[in-house]
Amino acid sequence: MASELKLSILDLVPVIDNTDDKTALEQAVKLAQAGDAWGYNRYWVAEHHDMKQLACTSPEVLLAHIGARTSRIRIGSGALLLPHYRPLKVAESFHLLASLYPDRVDLGIGRAPGGSAHATQALSGNFIENISKLPESLRSLTELLQGTYRFEGEPVTARPSPPVPPELWMLGTNRKSAGYAAEFGTGYVFGQFMSDVGAEEILPVYRDAFTPSELCPEPRVIVAVAAVCADTAEQAKELALTGAALFRKDGEAGGPSSLDERKLFIGTPADVMERLQQLSIQLGVDEFIIVTTIQDYEKRIRSYQLLSEIWRN
Numbered sequence: 001m002a003s004e005l006k007l008s009i010l011d012l013v014p015v016i017d018n019t020d021d022k023t024a025l026e027q028a029v030k031l032a033q034a035g036d037a038w039g040y041n042r043y044w045v046a047e048h049h050d051m052k053q054l055a056c057t058s059p060e061v062l063l064a065h066i067g068a069r070t071s072r073i074r075i076g077s078g079a080l081l082l083p084h085y086r087p088l089k090v091a092e093s094f095h096l097l098a099s100l101y102p103d104r105v106d107l108g109i110g111r112a113p114g115g116s117a118h119a120t121q122a123l124s125g126n127f128i129e130n131i132s133k134l135p136e137s138l139r140s141l142t143e144l145l146q147g148t149y150r151f152e153g154e155p156v157t158a159r160p161s162p163p164v165p166p167e168l169w170m171l172g173t174n175r176k177s178a179g180y181a182a183e184f185g186t187g188y189v190f191g192q193f194m195s196d197v198g199a200e201e202i203l204p205v206y207r208d209a210f211t212p213s214e215l216c217p218e219p220r221v222i223v224a225v226a227a228v229c230a231d232t233a234e235q236a237k238e239l240a241l242t243g244a245a246l247f248r249k250d251g252e253a254g255g256p257s258s259l260d261e262r263k264l265f266i267g268t269p270a271d272v273m274e275r276l277q278q279l280s281i282q283l284g285v286d287e288f289i290i291v292t293t294i295q296d297y298e299k300r301i302r303s304y305q306l307l308s309e310i311w312r313n
Helices: 021-038 059-067 087-100 117-124 127-132 134-146 175-184 199-209 233-243 269-283 297-312
Strands: 006-011 042-045 074-077 105-110 167-172 187-191 221-229 264-267 287-291
Touching: 006 021, 006 297, 021 042, 021 059, 021 297, 042 059, 042 105, 059 074, 059 087, 074 167, 087 105, 087 134, 105 134, 117 127, 127 134, 134 167, 134 175, 167 175, 175 187, 175 199, 187 199, 199 221, 199 269, 221 233, 221 269, 221 297, 233 264, 233 297, 264 269, 269 287, 269 297
Parallel strands: 006 042, 006 287, 042 074, 074 105, 105 167, 167 187, 187 221, 221 264, 221 287
Antiparallel strands: none
């Protein structure tokens, strides 16, 4: 193992066939606890709305539950979709988490709708208008987390006041998100598994334009990758094929035939670790957050276990 390399977990909280939302949420706790025991650095959950195959609509609620059932691992959103919300409410929620679980909380921000057009409109109205206000929202959020926010000239504090503020990260897949992270002095998480553009094109945009902030004095980068590990490469590919259909909509492409091994790290733990180490050197990053979509909860957790064993040894 490269001692400097950190691995983290990104959980979409999938509802696997023939199960239900309650089971999916129980499995999220189980995965977080396993990651806590196996040395993973972070456990993050994503936000989605009215998607029957994904169970997490409110990361902050699930994180409060998981924080009480883990002891060491950092917990965070990957991502909370800021255009839907007022910055003060977001800052208050994550300040509360950071007060309950000091120096363990990450606030990862995204700008996607996270659901269908109708679900998005029902949640927060005109998303196009909301996304146009994102720079203003990001500025307000950073000020709230730093304790410098004023509304109509009067100071407003996001309480409670935690001993250590949440780490603030911007998640994205393109130059726009990288530019926001650089402008507002946040960490940046590049979603390689979702992007049609290579990290080598996007990360310099962030690093070159980065403006230091109180929350993040220097550029910090995590790359999100999809990975499936098994005892043999053949088994790993079979598992990856079952997971490829997770986000397929009825009648649309995106099932097993569309498996893209350029974006998905598949193989034995040694195979996957070798690719991660190569990418670490290529991109100059020291942390990867791993998403594993397998249509079997036990085999999904086993994939993370296998990777942790070779990573720590």
